[in-house]
Amino acid sequence: MPELQEEQIPVYQPQPTPPKWLLIAGGFVTILLLFGLGFWLGKGKPLPPKPTPIDPGQVLADRFSQPVAAPGQITFIFFNDANRNGVFDQNELGYSNVSVELRRRGQPSAFQTVPADTQGRVTVSGLTPADYEVRYWFADFDLGPSYGDFNMRNWYEIVTPTGASKPFPSDWESLPNETEIKVGVAEYIPDKLIVGQTQSQLFLVDPTKLEFSYGESHVFTDGNWHRFTLIGDKVYYLYNNELRQFDIKNRLTQTAIKPAYGIDDFNYRLSPDAKTLVYLDNGELSYITRDDWCGQGAIFDSEGYRLLGNLQVNFRDNQQLVAVARNSTTNIVKVYLIGCHEGRLEGFATDWALDTVAPDPVPAAWQQGNFKLDILLGEVDL
Amino acid sequence: MKYALAIIGAILAIAVGFFVGRSQRAVMPEQKQEQVDIYYLRADGLYKTSSAKEGEERLLEGEFRNVLAAQDKLVVASESAFLVYNLLTNQASAIEPVTPQVNYFGYAVSTDGLRVAYVKNIQLGDIGFKNELWLWDVGSGEKKKLFQEPELGADPEGVYYTLVTNGWLDDKRLLVGRAYEGASFCPFTVGTDTKLPQQCSSYGFEQIGLSDRILATDNGVAYGVKRIVFPEGGLQRDQTGLYQLVNDQKQFISADIASSLVKSGDVLYLTKLVDEANFSPIKSDIFSFNLKDESTNRLTHDATSVDTKENLRLSNKGRFLSWDSNQISTNATKVWVYDLKLNQYYPLSEGTWSAVVIEH
Numbered sequence: 162m163p164e165l166q167e168e169q170i171p172v173y174q175p176q177p178t179p180p181k182w183l184l185i186a187g188g189f190v191t192i193l194l195l196f197g198l199g200f201w202l203g204k205g206k207p208l209p210p211k212p213t214p215i216d217p218g219q220v221l222a223d224r225f226s227q228p229v230a231a232p233g234q235i236t237f238i239f240f241n242d243a244n245r246n247g248v249f250d251q252n253e254l255g256y257s258n259v260s261v262e263l264r265r266r267g268q269p270s271a272f273q274t275v276p277a278d279t280q281g282r283v284t285v286s287g288l289t290p291a292d293y294e295v296r297y298w299f300a301d302f303d304l305g306p307s308y309g310d311f312n313m314r315n316w317y318e319i320v321t322p323t324g325a326s327k328p329f330p331s332d333w334e335s336l337p338n339e340t341e342i343k344v345g346v347a348e349y350i351p352d353k354l355i356v357g358q359t360q361s362q363l364f365l366v367d368p369t370k371l372e373f374s375y376g377e378s379h380v381f382t383d384g385n386w387h388r389f390t391l392i393g394d395k396v397y398y399l400y401n402n403e404l405r406q407f408d409i410k411n412r413l414t415q416t417a418i419k420p421a422y423g424i425d426d427f428n429y430r431l432s433p434d435a436k437t438l439v440y441l442d443n444g445e446l447s448y449i450t451r452d453d454w455c456g457q458g459a460i461f462d463s464e465g466y467r468l469l470g471n472l473q474v475n476f477r478d479n480q481q482l483v484a485v486a487r488n489s490t491t492n493i494v495k496v497y498l499i500g501c502h503e504g505r506l507e508g509f510a511t512d513w514a515l516d517t518v519a520p521d522p523v524p525a526a527w528q529q530g531n532f533k534l535d536i537l538l539g540e541v542d543l
Numbered sequence: 544m545k546y547a548l549a550i551i552g553a554i555l556a557i558a559v560g561f562f563v564g565r566s567q568r569a570v571m572p573e574q575k576q577e578q579v580d581i582y583y584l585r586a587d588g589l590y591k592t593s594s595a596k597e598g599e600e601r602l603l604e605g606e607f608r609n610v611l612a613a614q615d616k617l618v619v620a621s622e623s624a625f626l627v628y629n630l631l632t633n634q635a636s637a638i639e640p641v642t643p644q645v646n647y648f649g650y651a652v653s654t655d656g657l658r659v660a661y662v663k664n665i666q667l668g669d670i671g672f673k674n675e676l677w678l679w680d681v682g683s684g685e686k687k688k689l690f691q692e693p694e695l696g697a698d699p700e701g702v703y704y705t706l707v708t709n710g711w712l713d714d715k716r717l718l719v720g721r722a723y724e725g726a727s728f729c730p731f732t733v734g735t736d737t738k739l740p741q742q743c744s745s746y747g748f749e750q751i752g753l754s755d756r757i758l759a760t761d762n763g764v765a766y767g768v769k770r771i772v773f774p775e776g777g778l779q780r781d782q783t784g785l786y787q788l789v790n791d792q793k794q795f796i797s798a799d800i801a802s803s804l805v806k807s808g809d810v811l812y813l814t815k816l817v818d819e820a821n822f823s824p825i826k827s828d829i830f831s832f833n834l835k836d837e838s839t840n841r842l843t844h845d846a847t848s849v850d851t852k853e854n855l856r857l858s859n860k861g862r863f864l865s866w867d868s869n870q871i872s873t874n875a876t877k878v879w880v881y882d883l884k885l886n887q888y889y890p891l892s893e894g895t896w897s898a899v900v901i902e903h
Contacts, residue, residue, distance in 0.1 A: 191553070191556075192552065192553075192556045193556075195553050195556035195557050195560065196556045196557070196559060196560035196563075197560060198557055198560060199556060199557035199558060199559060199560025199561035199562075199563075199564065200560035200561065200563055200564035200567075201560075201564060202557070202560070202561050202564065203560060203561035203562055203563065203564025203565040203566075203567075204564035204565065204567055204568055205564075205565075205568065214575070214576045214577060215576070215594075216577070217577050217578050217579040217594030217595070217902075218579060218594070218862065218863070218882045218884055218885055219885065220579075220594040221579055221581070221592075221594050221880065221882070221889075222882055222885055222887050222889060224597070225880070225889040225890065225891060226887065226889040266886060266887065292887060294844065323847070323848065323849060325847075325848050332841070332844050333841075333844045334844040334845060335844065335845060
């Protein structure tokens, strides 16, 4: 191997190194890029939103609630339930004058009111699925027709399939999940009526319905006091020179005694059978009997003198009464026992104490709800 | 060596970037899924249904009368045994095992849920028996006899009565009474009192024709209903209706007649008798009565004359009411639930009663 000459030997000369700052900057940039790469990988795609928690109450309600009623069409059929059995029997007819109200549960009032047609049918359609409630209205709550001198209401109630009843308007109740709903309607007859009068009118009040009177008279308009007398389930009053009778149960006005008088239509008394009317005529005790069973005219004493008094009279029975009266001749005040004698009422003086004849009781007033009756006459069971 | 260091540095840079990036991901707040469990009885045991799971599950087999919530446990009552079901461990244990000579009733959970009072009626021979009032501590599991009444039945002419309870007035006072033809109650202070006074009628009193019963309590204030059942008995003038009893002072707050009642804040919820002429709680609906403004709201509209609404209860957080309906002719019972938030109510299935609704 030939030896190389010294001048021919290549001399190693290192490459010039970049400046230190450049190396540091390069490294920093590299690290930054690598960090960015890691950051990008780490951040990844945004997380999908977490589902909103389900209301557990809604879950249970959906599971256990009846399917909401929203059939394409619901028909309500109201019928006159004559036998009050809650069933639309073959001989019964549809009933109008009622309406159906619908609301969504939780709402304060109805969003739809549909009256029944002449056949008693109400058709509701296009309900969206929701939880509905229904109630039934009777359309006419006016005072109702006139029965002689009285107006009486015709109130109606709903008869349920069990035969129980509920009043109009019904309470809001869940809409049955049926497409045809039959509702029985029957006339509402109160169990009893409170009977009383104001100065010139008589009122019949159902104690369970104090919003309106069940019936009232429209006979007197003069503003004076007029006496109504309740005997059994009939009311008597003097009007137009006759004693009239109103049969509360049968809503019938008729004449009881004609002609009949009471000087001021207030100061008179009736026997329990309403056949004898006693009144004052210029201070004289006078009377009229129905069917003329004992005539009419002034009451005399057994001596043939007229009896005068202040109409302090008690009927002992249908044919006898006691009265505090004064003999028109002797002016002696005594208790007279009065009965029919020889075709006319005649008084026999007794030695009974004057307080044997009880004075008229102080009229009791009655007030409930919107009603204030000056004189409470009593109650009538219907 | 240099290259190794560079590679390690690069990996480190990427890793740090990755974790920093990860930490910057949108963090959704954790929302706890709420759950409602309903525990109830059927003829063959204790059941549960839950908003978290379809269907029902039988937890305990047996014939039980009543279920009450006591903290994280259910008191499962029958006449012959006193069982407790632990909701955390799903395990049942017998506090009083079945004993032929002993009947258990009058279970009453204290208002703080920490104690359960109950009555032991112990048979003695053929006709005699004795009444004992006991207390079970829910936390420690200890039992303690509070007092016992004299033995009954030894005197053939004697009166047979049973001890009865009617809830707790507050955390210390339990309403205890004696029941013969009717029940009358007075407060018994646990830890202080050792016997029941002879005249015990300050917190509820019943006699022929009259029912006066506490239906709910709240921190020492009792809410009850007084009712004349037979007004012919010369009691027409007595005031009746819903009242509150504060420091032995009775104040009537409405004329409502109710068979059961619960209180939630200022509001009373009651199974009000719509037709007060009835002697039993038929024809009733759920009403609310606000004690502050005295406003009333009717929650249900399905009162009938053939079934009852009773045993009204409130869930632990106050969102749900539950009650039992009973059809008189068939004696078929059904639990109903009213969701006060949704203003919606619904029945559970047929043959259920005595529900406890627990909101988690």
